[in-house]
Amino acid sequence: MAKLVCVLYDDPAAGYPTSYARDDIPAIERYPDGQTAPSPKSIDFTPGALLGSVSGELGLRSFLESQGHTLVVISDKEAALDRELPDADVVISQPFWPAYLTAERIAKAPKLKLAITAGIGSDHVDLDAAIDAGMTVAEVTYSNSISVAEHVVMMILGLVRNYLPSHQVVVDGGWNIADCVARSYDLEGMHVGTVAAGRIGTAVLRRLAPFDVQLHYTDRHRLPESVERELNLTFHPSAADMVPHCDVVTINAPLHPETEGLFGDELLGSMKRGTYLINTARAKIADRDAIVRALESGQLAGYAGDVWYPQPAPADHPWRTMPDHGMTPHISGSSLSAQTRYAAGTREILESWLSGTPIRDEYLIVDGGRLAGAGAHAYSTTV
Template sequence: MKIVAVLPPVVELPEPSPGYLFNVERAYNLHEYFASKGHEFVTLSDAKESLEPHLADMSIFICSPFYPAYLTKELINRSPNLELAVTAGIGSDHFDLEACAARNITVAEVTGSNVVSVAEHTVMQILILLRNFIGGHQQAVNGEWNLPKIGAYAHDLEGKTVGIFGFGRIGQRVAARLHPFDVKLIYNDPYRRKDLEAQLGVKYVSFNKLVETSDIITIHSPLTDKTDTLFNRDVLDRTKQGSYIVNTARGRIMDTAALVDSLKSGHLAGYAGDVWYPQPAAADHPWRTMPKQAMTIHYSGMTLEAQHRIEIGTKAILDNFFEGKAQKQEDLIVEDGEIVSPSYKIK
């Protein structure tokens, strides 16, 4: 059986990192795993150019949302032996899920593997934006000491209204981490969680109220037909003057050009996140040079601890597949010809 995985190329690190697993060489320690089972394991760093020779006979395909390979309907139809597509992480929108369902290909992801990592990254970026950290840091590096230039645009988080769009595992952990800051927490999600509202100090509101009343909006929704470019020019125009947005969900939830224009006009005071579209982002992607931003590459869920959890979870999915056991229901996105994940069933 042939298994194909798309992972980043090997690069020389400034210092050794024995815990780093996310490249074609380490591959979450899957080389040893598949060798022990007698399967052929191929790792690629460029899906567009290198995947072609393997379509005809690959049975399992593995990739990551941080370095995604876009498994389109056309590629799926040219992969007659494909039985299982695994997201080594969370978020399987880089697979054509309807095409997978039509071909009865199982799609699974490692649910929960990086929720802590992404939640912490989100809180960090909220504080970086509000405290104007980037400007202050640049002055420290450049030998400047212009306090008014930085302090004039720095804010406390306490007392602000934080709107959480998407209240799944990550959104809930963001709420838990922000609660001690004495903020007003509101959320919107297709599934209201009354059981958690008192515990986490959050209040359910409509999408429009969240957009129009939040000082900070943090996005934790999956990318679906409904959320694709949901934050378009109209929605961004309805956000509060001087508000901030943090997006660690999916880049395509934002309208790329509308976001740039809103920041340039001064309507939005800042934007941060680590998700782009497509990924990896081109060198000339407009978000790299737009003002008032604290963007990072998509690494929020790739801490060394998260990589270890992804390794364990990916191997568990593969063990179940090889042993003919049922997958954990929470890991399943597509099964038996149907999209079964509640997140991706929403239209």
């Protein structure tokens, strides 16, 4: 029998919900590229429930314990995780609340065979170490890509239209229109570029096209000519080539050696003064202090995102207090709608692994001692 350690974020401060704002959520059967949504044999949760917190348990306990497996659910990513790892067969965590499976931790977990990301983005696992250890790394590919794309569009509009400060004027009892509009512009006619045009980046481009903007992208895999023509896209061979042309830049790339630290002083300095930068990908793609400097100098007109390093961000993290930001906790891919899909996908992966049948190729990041499936397309390693 297997021991599974599940690392999830804490329940709401007021306690686990007894009711929700809506009675149901739309059922998504297929994603835009035709991939089917997660399809486990069954589920033991109500779609639309809070599943990503400790009490939600990703809806897994009944399924696992009925087969004699042990499920340990924790929120402590340090001491408790280190205590549970040595005899763990499986670790499940989220990009929103990542269990950092470093090479050192993997070395101390001789039984560990499977790491599952409940969501997308497995850079919290040392992929080189996972390859060396013969582990499988899997994630629920596409489960919350559209959720993140919607969040990106919301943040772009929020920054460009100066929404958050204007809302605060109302909350504070004020009505000074000049204060609100002094930093408010129209998105129409602006040049918007995405760094990476995978599932999330392409979804962002599609959602922005009706705003009558000029769309740009860079990606190591060029999109089909038919898509470029349909969305009137301008392709650039690199981020350095693209960003000087843009009024808004959105980062939708995975974190790997080629992207870490990409947005530092040099690249930020090549952008138009007053550019808006959105990062819902990974915090380490941007240089923390360079972002602060660019906002303080006015080189950036705004920065928004929901990814931090480390997570959770400490109270004194400078991105909490830098000017003209629209930061949120890492929530873009953890809407209740998305949780239904990534919980179901986690169960689908476990059903396959526990029964000895192949895990969907779309879900694989590392398998058989190499990058595999979605991982081979999106990631690079140092080995």
